[in-house]
């Protein structure tokens with residue numbers, strides 16, 4: 001008998017297949033204390049949650065029999081994915097089931113915001129017939145700025161077009177062609193901020209999107225613009241939003257989510273221009289049935305020894321293959337992270353070439369992990385070697401894996417290349433006997449760096465003094481250079497410097513480096 005613990009409210013209709021299974025015992029306890037959860041998870045093979053239960057490392061480690069965590073919804077930011085992976089627990093979610101409901105909720109919030117519906121209703125309840133106070137704005141011909149053009153962002157765009165709004169969207173995976181197909185205008189983040197009358201965010205909450213809409217971003221927006229967040233608390237910085245609404249810079253905001261939930265005492269709720277719902281985006285009969293059905297199917301499948309449809313963290317390689325491939329996993333992922341960091345533009349194609357002793361083995365898992373390294377720049381921990389291909393396909397990125405007999409003198413060589421709408425960039429790496437992994441080529445330049453720690457990649461014109469100026473500027477920042485590799489196409493021509501440094505530099509230091517004469521591009525990253 002497999003024990004399944006359900007710790008958040010889930011649709012009974014959706015979990016019917018689990019209820020009806022002879023080999024499943026369900027424990028549904030939706031108001032457990034932390035201690036009760038720790039105890040209950042101890043005997044469960046599956047844990048199914050929504051956004052409420054915080055599935056921390058402590059919870060996962062108490063789940064000594066846990067095989068799978070099912071998230072009946074999209075965002076997995078309440079689940080410690082690293083801890084799940086470390087403990088061999090597969091995490092699955094339900095990425096499609098609540099898209100429509102959340103898009104519809106966003107539209108409800110957009111219209112309520114434009115017409116002050118909650119505020120006016122509140123006044124009526126106080127027996128006040130207020131008409132002058134609640135003059136709204138039309139949506140027609142207004143610009144809706146969308147940040148994050150994934151499943152929900154795209155659905156919101158379609159509906160906003162129905163209201164004859166102009167939609168301008170930013171997403172690292174969106175280019176002119178895809179935008180045109182969707183009938184929206186493609187913009188940079190700055191352009192979207194500058195043009196939006198209403199701004200709505202639909203990204204995951206990951207390191208890169210935390211406080212994406214902060215004081216600086218809001219300053220770029222039109223005076224009197226309005227902001228919506230029906231994605232995750234923390235994408236819009238709450239203090240910055242509070243100050244902007246208080247000062248009148250932002251005319252109003254609609255929030256379904258907060259950095260800390262429940263958020264009944266939040267200062268934003270004291271502002272009359274702010275309307276809010278208690279994380280209701282996915283709370284419809286239909287969405288709840290969809291996500292519960294999807295997650296139940298995966299849980300049932302896995303507990304019976306099958307494969308899951310919506311894995312979030314699952315590394316699935318046979319033990320035998322693992323032995324051959326494992327020395328190359330880290331190298332592949334880091335090559336992917338490295339190239340993705342230096343490539344500019346919208347990613348369109350990923351090419352991975354293998355040669356030498358990698359010619360005769362199935363390198364697909366390595367390609368997947370290279371793709372994971374690349375997409376991780378934008379999607380964070382939600383992409384893994386299992387879902388990397390699907391995620392790339394969803395984003396319209398083609399993956400091409402090739403075997404090549406060109407070894408360039410190495411016994412094994414992996415080359416990861418990204419084609420964007422602007423350029424093609426590549427890096428090649430090898431494992432040297434006894435010395436570990438090395439990145440040996442960046443575009444046309446031969447280099448030799450260990451792919452770990454803090455790196456700075458500088459593209460410049462080969463001129464006397466350039467290296468010295470970089471060294472001095474980093475010294476001023478108290479950044480110690482551990483190694484430096486320089487490559488150039490020809491004397492006085494295009495050149496590259498790759499530095500490993502003892503501590504990470506920040507954007508400000510990188511900007512200062514870019515201001516040095518003859519320097520064209522500065523990228524910095526940490527490989528770990």
Ligand SMILES: NC(=O)C1=CN([C@@H]2O[C@H](COP(=O)(O)OP(=O)(O)OC[C@H]3O[C@@H](n4cnc5c(N)ncnc54)[C@H](O)[C@@H]3O)[C@@H](O)[C@H]2O)C=CC1
Pocket residue numbers: 073074075076095098099102147148149150151152153170171172173202203204205208209212230231232256257279280281282283378379
């Ligand atoms: N309020 C609620 O009840 C619900 C909230 N959500 C939240 O909505 C969000 C979006 O969900 P989906 O559309 O289903 O996910 P999705 O994965 O289909 O789309 C997310 C998009 O954000 C983009 N993105 C990532 N980093 C970005 C950046 N720095 N700038 C711009 N775009 C970036 C990705 O490329 C992707 O296209 C998630 O945070 C999810 O948790 C989802 C369902 C219900």
Ligand SMILES: O=C(O)C(=O)COP(=O)(O)O
Pocket residue numbers: 050051052072073074075076098279280281282283
């Ligand atoms: O699916 C998501 O990401 C959501 O935010 C929905 O959250 P919920 O399942 O309603 O607690």
